[in-house]
Amino acid sequence: MAETHTVQPGDRAIAYLTLTPSAAVLLLLVAVPTITVIGISLQDVGFGEMSGPWIGLENFAWALTSRTFWTALKNTFVWVFGSVSLEMMLGLGLALLLNRTFALRGVARAIILAPYLIPTVVAVLVWRYMFHDIVGILNYMLMSVGLISKPMVWLASTSTAMLSVIIVGVWKFFPFVVIALLGILQSIPQEQYEAAEIDGASAFQQFWRITLPHILPVFLLTALLRTIWTFHKFEIIYLLTGGGPLDSTTTLPILVYIKGFADFELGRAAAIALITFFILVVLLAVYFGFMKRAEARQ
Amino acid sequence: MTSYDTAATVIDRAPPRRNYEAADIHFIASRAMTYLLALTACTVVGFPLFWMVICSFKPATELYMSPPTFLPQQWTLQNYRDLFLQTRFPTYFLNSLIVAFGATLLSLLVGGLGAYSLSRFRFFGISGFSTVTLFCYMLPEVLIVIPLYIYVVQFGLADTLFSLIVANTAFTLPLALWFMRSYFNAIPVTLEESAMIDGCTRLQAMWKVTVPLAVPGLVSVSVFSFNHAWNEFLFALVFTSSERNKVLPLGLATWIGQDNIYSWGMLLASAVLVTLPVLVFYLAVQKRLVVGMTEGASKGE
Structure with a gap:
């Protein structure tokens, strides 16, 4: 915790006054909407309407009994698990690599960071061009090395769409893991490695006994943070496939959008959004609990 | 190192x-x-x-060639020229700038003030507010897009850039509050206290001592806010519809899949141009960016 002032007269007024605008904005833009969305989820909102008769939990019952919802839930888990596990593995590998000294390391770091900084729409445009079945470079490369015999329709086939979306997501977001882990790797005291070296520990033993225990808390925290963010990612999937083909990449956020703003059934959309939110709250509770513990240890 | x-x-x-x-x-x-x-x-x-x-930089003939050419056989600026002469790209670009700067300015003014209080005082409710801030930052957009859409329609703000500025603030403000709080935390309280012994009031000490020291923090928070608003897509998709009010991500998204009208060359050229402002900002705050990006994960305080 940071140091605070010794309290002086008038401080209380200043503290609350400076906080009021922020509190007001968050109240109007986050708290009130959250209450509104709960209200909407309990109403039967017709096509293109903004409100409707109260129907209790019917929208939730509809969601939990509809096949679309369960497909979306399953897709969400595939998307989150696939993306986060690959991001963590790739992120750890490249963080270890960038932690070594070599010429042009700054350049390498900039290149590896770049995907995280570019706008999502840009990432999507480039990858859609590369994924293109006829003029795309990906099919051309894979065919010239003989991995595939005929061009694949990456984004338009139910069997490869999810994989393709995960590839783009991992490419775009793994640099976050690299940066997070690079920070903690550089804080490991070098003497520990030197001592291990003298004792004849192999590189693998050094990683297992020194590096891993040291970075583990940050590694887990980063994985959790990536899970939360990946869970409610919308635009990267929407722009790549729109949730298709045939629901194969429809995750919960995509389903909320489709229900709310393509089918214009705001009540049902709100119900799905709230279920999504409940799952997220569980993840957030774990995250905050974890952070409290990490803070207590410091 | x-x-x-x-x-x-x-x-x-x-x-x-x-x-x-x-x-x-x-x-x-x-x-x-x-x-x-x-x-x-x-x-x-x-x-x-x-x-x-x-x-x-490839001409259309090369872009649609199979197998593709690696380096352009003939370098051309045609795609960029087409983008400015034949499309609404300049309008989209301007709209994006307005929305991104608007949201950044708003969250910096409101959030900078609030973050000072979060960092310096421990009255009732203040540390609770910090936690709420972080929580807001992690709220899914799809949850609040539904009610915000209803408000936007009811207040007659549909299809305006103003609605986007305000909606973006719902996310850039928590970000500003949370990051600025840790920047303020890093500035020793004793500096302000000695200024106050020399006769400054609390507000003068804050304005003359702490704020100038927090400028690097303010700059990097601006970059984050700007980047967030510059990227934001869902609110733009739901709130705006007319060509006049489209921001870049929405404008480009509607071109995707219409490659009979908008050639890949134009799409890729626009992708390059959308990346440029982000790149410029990145180079400006390179060092701090790495610290800021990991703030959430390692929570350095």
């Missing part, structure tokens, strides 16, 4: 060894491995961006 190459450490620091040759071979092999891996990683990760830039 505290990192050393482990192999190099062996040579530099380990007690003298008999077998110099074995150590040399180990050293060279390890170096070669490092460079090989780094080269591979950079090639694979960097290729899509390289391809984007290269292809934006």
Whole structure:
């Protein structure tokens, strides 16, 4: 915790006054909407309407009994698990690599960071061009090395769409893991490695006994943070496939959008959004609990 | 910098060894491995961006060629020219700038003030408010887009840039509050206190001592807010519809899939141009960016 002032007269007024605008904005833009969305989820909102008769939990019952919802839930888990596990593995590998000294390391770091900084729409445009079945470079490369015999329709086939979306997501977001882990790797005291070296520990033993225990808390925290963010990612999937083909990449956020703003059934959309939110709250509770513990240890 | 190459450490620091040759071979092999891996990683990760830039300079005939040409046989600026002369790209660009700067300014003014209080005082409810802030930052957009859409329609703000500025603030403000709080935390309280002993009031001390020291923090928070609003897509998709009010991500998104009208060349050229402001900002705050980006994960305080 940071140091605070010794309290002086008038401080209380200043503290609350400076906080009021922020509190007001968050109240109007986050708290009130959250209450509104709960209200909407309990109403039967017709096509293109903004409100409707109260129907209790019917929208939730509809969601939990509809096949679309369960497909979306399953897709969400595939998307989150696939993306986060690959991001963590790739992120750890490249963080270890960038932690070594070599010429042009700054350049390498900039290149590896770049995907995280570019706008999502840009990432999507480039990858859609590369994924293109006829003029795309990906099919051309894979065919010239003989991995595939005929061009694949990456984004338009139910069997490869999810994989393709995960590839783009991992490419775009793994640099976050690299940066997070690079920070903690550089804080490991070098003497520990030197001592291990003298004792004849192999590189693998050094990683297992020194590096891993040291970075583990940050590694887990980063994985959790990536899970939360990946869970409610919308635009990267929407722009790549729109949730298709045939629901194969429809995750919960995509389903909320489709229900709310393509089918214009705001009540049902709100119900799905709230279920999504409940799952997220569980993840957030774990995250905050974890952070409290990490803070207590410091 | 505290990192050393482990192999190099062996040579530099380990007690003298008999077998110099074995150590040399180990050293060279390890170096070669490092460079090989780094080269591979950079090639694979960097290729899509390289391809984007290269292809934006190719004429249409080459873009639709199968197999594709690697480097353009003929470099051209035609795609960029078309973008400005035949499309609404300049309008989208201007709209994006307005929305991104608007949201950034708003969250900086409101959030900077609030963050000072979060950092410096421990009255009732203040540390609770910090937690709420972080929670808001992680709220899914799809949850609040539904009610915000209803408000926007009811207040007659549909299809305006103003609605986007306000909606973006729902996310850039928590970000500003949370990050600015840690920047303020890093500035010693004693500086303000000695200013107050010299006769400053609390507000004068804040304005004359703390704020100037927090400028680097303010700059990097601006970059984050700007980047967030510049990227934001869902609110734009739901709130705005007319060509006049489209921001870049929405404008480009509607071109995707219409490659009979908008050629890949134009799309890739626009992708390059959308990336440019982000790149400029990145170069400006490179060092701080790395610190800021990991703030959430490692929570350095």
